[in-house]
Amino acid sequence: MTTLAIIMLTVAAWGQRLAGAFLVGPLLERRPVLSRAANLIPAAVVMAVIVQLTIANGRTLVLDERLAGLAVAALLVWRKAPFIVVVLAAAATTALLRSAT
């Protein structure tokens, strides 16, 4: 991770929270559509990050044990399992399948 990245990501995380609390909040209250859109951004973008981390290797699509781990995680999230259980089960599934192949 470059120094530039550390600085810019710190500005992103702290700055957007402060902007949210003091600038965006009052603005969104007056524009319901913007408010809905803002609330949907994490679902779309975090899902894209999940795709990148799970079924890609660089710019090639790869299906491997990570996807099985994510499938187990998805099932557990849907069944409302505790966070720590979701994470451990995903890691264990992936590790076990890897050791089996």
Next chain:
Amino acid sequence: MDESADPDEVAGPRLSKADFATMGITFFSLGVTLQVLLIDAGTSTTRAFVASAVIFSATSEFAYLAVRDSGGSDWAAIAAGWIVATRFGILAVSLSQKLPQGNIRRAAAAVNAFDPNVAVAVQQSNPAAVEREFWRTTAGMMIGWFLGIGVGTFLGPVVGDTSRIGLDAVFPAALLAIIGNMLRKKDGAIAGAAGGLICLTLLPVVPAGLPIILSVFGVAIALLLVRQPAT
């Protein structure tokens, strides 16, 4: 978020000692994992510790790593980190409206806004309780997080092959759990599916980093498909 708080409503859920411990353990394990993976990706131990101590957004660090890992430029990776950090801006919006008046205390709480502490805080019935439960939850998270990144920084260089123990599956699972509640709503599910599909389709064809940035258009698709009655 429903703003209609019933004045007679009993106080929201308070964090039990067990919840407090779970919160600490969760953030401890996330901190350890993030450090080990950062160091595995070639970041020096000091740099990895500083990054996780100041950035306050594991999701952004992860989006950054995902883009760099796929061969994207530093700026593309930073842009991806910025976009996923919008989540925290949105959390700060819902938190700050419920806190007691005062710019300094609101700012202090805002920069510490994460999913679990905001979720606990906004369910409280009055501003004083919101603030108290917010900081109690934050304390549990932060103790776990800083211990975790401390331990992870020492473990990083000795773990070796992180994929052997399935560490690369931890963050996708953690991220899915974080957005789990959004995906239960129809528009959230469509936004998520569209965002994931956009990334999947574009991945082999556009420069690295761009698929994650462009997945933001999944929001437009969800807004078009799920119309809500105008209020």
